Amino acid sequence: MNCPACSAPVSATNHFCPSCGKTLDLDASPTILGSSAEALPETTSASSPAPPRVPQHAPTPIPSTGRDGRLLPGTILAERYRVVALAGRGGMGEVYRAEDIRLEQEVALKFLPAALAQNAAALARFHREVRVARQVSHPNVCRVFDIGDSGGIPFLTMEYVDGEDLAALLRRIGRFPADRGVEIARQVCAGLAAAHDHGVIHCDLKPSNVMLDGRGRVRITDFGLAGIQGDLRDANCGGGTPAYMAPEQLAGGHANVKTDLYALGLVLYEIFTGKRAYEAASVPELVRLRESSSPTSPTTLVRDLDPLVERVILRCLEKDPARRPASALQVAAALPGGDPLAAALAAGETPSPEMVAAAGETEGLKPAIAAAMLGGFLLLLFSSFFLLARFQTPANVALDEPPEVLHAKAQELIGRFGYTDVPEDSADGFFYHGDLTEYVAQHDRSARRWQKIRGGIPSVGAYWYRQSPRDLFPERFTGTGFADNLVTGEDPPPDISGMVSVALDAQGHLISFEAVPPQHDVSASGAGQAADWSSLFTAAGLDLSQFHTVTPQWSPRNFADSRVAWEGTPPGRPDLTLRVEAASYQGKPVSFALVWPWTQPGRMEPAKRAQRFSVASAIDIILFLTIIIGGLLIARYNLKLGRGDSRGAARLALAIVAIRLAGWSIGAHHVLASDEIGLWFETISLALFNGALAWVVYVALEPFVRRRWPHILISWNRLLAGQFRDPLVGRDVFVGLIFGGLLGLLGALDYALPGWLGRPSPTPGYSSITYLNGLRLSVGDLFVLLPTEFMQALFLFFLFFLLRLVLRKEWLAGLGFLVIFSVMNGLRGDDPAIQVIMTAISCLALLFTLTRFGLAALTAGLFSATVLENTPLTVHLGAWYGGPTWICLVLLLGLGFCAFRISLGGRKLFPESVLEA
Numbered sequence: 076m077n078c079p080a081c082s083a084p085v086s087a088t089n090h091f092c093p094s095c096g097k098t099l100d101l102d103a104s105p106t107i108l109g110s111s112a113e114a115l116p117e118t119t120s121a122s123s124p125a126p127p128r129v130p131q132h133a134p135t136p137i138p139s140t141g142r143d144g145r146l147l148p149g150t151i152l153a154e155r156y157r158v159v160a161l162a163g164r165g166g167m168g169e170v171y172r173a174e175d176i177r178l179e180q181e182v183a184l185k186f187l188p189a190a191l192a193q194n195a196a197a198l199a200r201f202h203r204e205v206r207v208a209r210q211v212s213h214p215n216v217c218r219v220f221d222i223g224d225s226g227g228i229p230f231l232t233m234e235y236v237d238g239e240d241l242a243a244l245l246r247r248i249g250r251f252p253a254d255r256g257v258e259i260a261r262q263v264c265a266g267l268a269a270a271h272d273h274g275v276i277h278c279d280l281k282p283s284n285v286m287l288d289g290r291g292r293v294r295i296t297d298f299g300l301a302g303i304q305g306d307l308r309d310a311n312c313g314g315g316t317p318a319y320m321a322p323e324q325l326a327g328g329h330a331n332v333k334t335d336l337y338a339l340g341l342v343l344y345e346i347f348t349g350k351r352a353y354e355a356a357s358v359p360e361l362v363r364l365r366e367s368s369s370p371t372s373p374t375t376l377v378r379d380l381d382p383l384v385e386r387v388i389l390r391c392l393e394k395d396p397a398r399r400p401a402s403a404l405q406v407a408a409a410l411p412g413g414d415p416l417a418a419a420l421a422a423g424e425t426p427s428p429e430m431v432a433a434a435g436e437t438e439g440l441k442p443a444i445a446a447a448m449l450g451g452f453l454l455l456l457f458s459s460f461f462l463l464a465r466f467q468t469p470a471n472v473a474l475d476e477p478p479e480v481l482h483a484k485a486q487e488l489i490g491r492f493g494y495t496d497v498p499e500d501s502a503d504g505f506f507y508h509g510d511l512t513e514y515v516a517q518h519d520r521s522a523r524r525w526q527k528i529r530g531g532i533p534s535v536g537a538y539w540y541r542q543s544p545r546d547l548f549p550e551r552f553t554g555t556g557f558a559d560n561l562v563t564g565e566d567p568p569p570d571i572s573g574m575v576s577v578a579l580d581a582q583g584h585l586i587s588f589e590a591v592p593p594q595h596d597v598s599a600s601g602a603g604q605a606a607d608w609s610s611l612f613t614a615a616g617l618d619l620s621q622f623h624t625v626t627p628q629w630s631p632r633n634f635a636d637s638r639v640a641w642e643g644t645p646p647g648r649p650d651l652t653l654r655v656e657a658a659s660y661q662g663k664p665v666s667f668a669l670v671w672p673w674t675q676p677g678r679m680e681p682a683k684r685a686q687r688f689s690v691a692s693a694i695d696i697i698l699f700l701t702i703i704i705g706g707l708l709i710a711r712y713n714l715k716l717g718r719g720d721s722r723g724a725a726r727l728a729l730a731i732v733a734i735r736l737a738g739w740s741i742g743a744h745h746v747l748a749s750d751e752i753g754l755w756f757e758t759i760s761l762a763l764f765n766g767a768l769a770w771v772v773y774v775a776l777e778p779f780v781r782r783r784w785p786h787i788l789i790s791w792n793r794l795l796a797g798q799f800r801d802p803l804v805g806r807d808v809f810v811g812l813i814f815g816g817l818l819g820l821l822g823a824l825d826y827a828l829p830g831w832l833g834r835p836s837p838t839p840g841y842s843s844i845t846y847l848n849g850l851r852l853s854v855g856d857l858f859v860l861l862p863t864e865f866m867q868a869l870f871l872f873f874l875f876f877l878l879r880l881v882l883r884k885e886w887l888a889g890l891g892f893l894v895i896f897s898v899m900n901g902l903r904g905d906d907p908a909i910q911v912i913m914t915a916i917s918c919l920a921l922l923f924t925l926t927r928f929g930l931a932a933l934t935a936g937l938f939s940a941t942v943l944e945n946t947p948l949t950v951h952l953g954a955w956y957g958g959p960t961w962i963c964l965v966l967l968l969g970l971g972f973c974a975f976r977i978s979l980g981g982r983k984l985f986p987e988s989v990l991e992a
Contacts, residue, residue: 145186146171152225156184156232172235181235182220186228198229205231210273215266217286217296236296237289241282241346250349253381257410260343260384262293264407267339270295271332271403278330280338281319282345317358318351322365322394332403333396339406340391340399347384348376352392365394381411425782428720432792434785439802439980446984448809449975455816456967459943461950462823463840468507468847469949469956471529471839472536473581477955478503478847485540485577488614493663494575494590498542502562502744504848507536507841514673516905520835533645533671534580536844539564544573546746548754561852562744569632585614588667591633592660604662605637611657611667617645622655631658631666632678691902694895702772702870705877709775719774720781723795727773728766731862735762742855769866776873787929794931805977807928811935812971814924818917818940825913829906837905843947846959853959857942857966864938872925872933885926893918935974939967 150158152173159172159181168187175182187197208219218234241259251259263285270277277284279297286294315324321337324330344352352370355361370392373385387409393399400406407413426434440448464470476484482503512535515524528535541547541564551566569576572594578586588611612619622643631638635658645653654670713719739758745751780787790807798804830836846853874895878888897914904910925933946963949956 145169151176152184152230153223156182156223158184162235173232175232181237182232183235184230184232186225186230202229207275208233211270211275213266213269215262215293215295216269217294234294236286236294238287238294240296241285241287241342243283244287245282245345245349248349250377251346253347253379253384253411256347257381257384257412259287259293259346260410261407261413263295263339263342264403264410266293266295267335268403268407271335276330276332277335277338279315279319280335280342281316282342285342317361318353318355321396323396325362325365331396332401333399336391336399336403336406337396339403340388343384343388343391343406344370344373347380347388348373350376383409383411425718425778426785428723428777428781428788428792428795431781431785431788432796432798435789436803439982440806440978442979442982442984445809445975445979448813448978449971452809452813452816452971452975455813455820456943456971459816459819459823460948460964462827463819463943464948464950464960466823466826466839467949468536468839468841468844468947469951469954471525471841472507472844473529473534474536474847474954474956475582478505478538478849481538481579481583482540484583485538485579486542488577488585488588489542489575491610491614492588492590494573496544496573498573498575499544500547500746501540501542502547503538503540504563505536505538505844506564507844508533510673510675511535511671512838512841516835516838522830522833522836525836525839533586533669534582535841536581537586538579538581539576540579541569541574541576543571543575545571546748546750547744548746548748548750549744561742582616584616585611585667586669588664589632590663590665592635592663592665596661604659606657606659606662606664608639608657608664608667611664612655615655615667615669617643617653617655622653625654627656627658628654629656629668629670629676631656633660633665635660635665687902691899694899698874698895699870701877702873703768706768706772706775706873709779710771713774713778718778720777721774723777723792724770724773726795728770731769731865732759732762732766734858734862735765738855738858738860740855741858742852765862765866769862769869772869772873776869776876779876780872784926787926789929790932791930800977802978802980804931805974805979807932808935809971809974809978810928811924811932812939812967812974814920814932814936815939815943815967817920818936819943821913821917821920822940822944825904825909828909828913834906834909840944840947843945846945846947847956850958850962853962856945857962860941860945861938864941865934868930868933868937871921872930875922875925889918889922892922935970939970942967 146152146158146161148158148160152158155175155177157174157176159174162170162172162183164170168185171184171186173182173184174180202222205219205222208217212218217236220232220234222229222231224230250256267277267280277295280295284295284297286296288294315330317325319338319341321328321334324334328334341352344350350371353361353364355364370389373388374380374382387400387406390409391399391406400409439445468474485503511528511533515528519527521527541562547562547567549562549566550568551563564576564578569589569591572591574591576587576589578588580586609619612622619641622641625640625642627638627640629640637660638656638658640657641655642652643655645651651672656666656668656670657664658666710719714721736758739762743754743758745754777788790801790803793801793804826837826839846856871892875888875892878891879885882888882891893915896918897911900914901907901911921933921936924936942963946959947956948960948963951957952960
């Protein structure tokens, strides 16, 4: 190696130059090339796994005269550059200050040493420096301009930095004041991060390669050993300065971002303490110190040093690369005055929920961005609305009569058939004939198959009414929400004497009639009497004379002393045979039903479903059990370690319980009797179960997300803390509503595309007909829907997290997530190919929303999409069935405009000058 002052040859083990007496330190030693095996210390064993490299000199600005370099001041090169003075020498050559005559500005010219200029490897390295360094453009990185040649010796032109390097400055002043040190450290991090963003690894970061220009700004120089990260996987940088090499580099490992961060930690150590982290006289001693000890705590050397500075420095100097910060920007954020969230991550700590909530943006969106988002939201919402309206109940079911008219019609028929007792309780609602839709789906493959049954005979939509001499107390408990406590045509079972049920089509024609005869009847005669069936045929819109009697085949639900059946052709459908089954007790009808070719015996064992539906259901069950069992195990693990956000989980669970109870209170069928207490117990138990389930999954998931992807939880934690008017909360909810509009549009396209392509249209959204059962039920369902969709979002997030744990990579987890749901929905869909495509797009949008904007956005998106798809939308807003559409539009538009307003953070959409003009 050579002395950095006089260039005299010296031994790598010397402490002083024998010619000029200059102190020789490892950190001031020159950079070595990877091939400089002859420069290795004599103490290095040939059997060592990777020989340590002897340092070479990095450029150090020194006063120069012509005799110090090969070029005299005034020398003209390439008819463009006039040499001013020698600026410094380095392991990769001499650096001259020069003047660009053509552009009239100062530049630096870097020459290879004469010996290396003839070396092909050195020339290749020289060209690589230019190629690599030109990729990085940043105020804290010394710019490289071009490459030239003078007398067969190549040189490069680069930005001239009029200043001093950190090595010389630290020798002169000792250490920087804390504030100035933080400022310099941030700039070093920024420049290094810019290089890393382009995949460039410096490989030789040290104080002598960090300049401070005349204005005090940091400039990182000398990318002579730099390389593209992808090119360094199978080899190291080829050299470096041992005193600033990471342990894995000294052991022969390749360079990467983490090795640069180790060198950054050593540089920061010197900036803030004025001392080297490791004092060693030789490379072997340095290696031994690195392996056997840790650097002296910076606060031991500088007592008033900010603990944040010490923590980030020691984090950079971790022996295990995995324990170092992930990036130079994380290091910058961890410094005093930076982002506390990034500081915790850089320190390898899990940030607290409060820290996560405090991190991130606090200002609102720029008005232009917010306005663009509002336009996108409105476009997606109304596109979804108009397209979905073509495939929902009102567009596919003839809804000629409002429920009030049908209710009066049903009561009139019941009285006409001989049941005149005043009921104690009653209930009504709409339903659709699932048997008919299944029959059409299997037997009609035309593109317009659903339009054929919209208003024809029979009608796919129908109305039911039932009354009872006792309170109607629903018994079904499935755990699906307040529907567990809703009276339906079958719940409670019609087994109380005096119960009567009627079903009418959309035009008010009788479809079925059932009555429960007396359990004890002392006046009953032995023989059954014939009922007046003509009145029931008339109520059904049928002509009894057009039917002939046949042997009854369908048993009535309740006891009857007379049964009869007819077959004939319904009006307007000569292609169909209609069967009418009836039964009576003591001359009064107790059963009347229209039996079509597709009618299934609902009280018998149903026909087996297609295998693909069973497979999809099995996947559903497996996923649910995986989430529950996995959640319990991981939640227990987190609680043992004290990691879980128990307070946030408790708030969440209480909110779910409260909202579900509110929804049930609004929408359920209540009775003024002691049975109501049983309803409350059932509902509270269901709400508590859902709250506990959310608590478990949240405690299992949240600590890991808070450690790995804390930005996902920022707006969510603010929401849990009650910061409803926070701009970031508004922004993420706004994004979620846009995502929900996209999901709604994709759902509409799932309906529309098969018909556009000439394929059989999928089954329309007939199930939304239940939302026509009254405003109270619609509002109650919206309350229950919010916690339900949050649970859905939480489960989807947890599934993605489990896939990430198993597959180790986020993109593989995303692919697995996409495949699972595409297969499930493809198995259930009428057109699997289109269903898979739409599901895949939906999953991509879902994962983007989740990983970019977080849990609050995902919940808002799923909620708004479900509201759109469940509501029986119609463009006829003035019709009697337009109420649910008004609720849907007012709710989503209200949420959208509120989120838009909050996301602005108090900023005005238009400048005051515009408003005053």
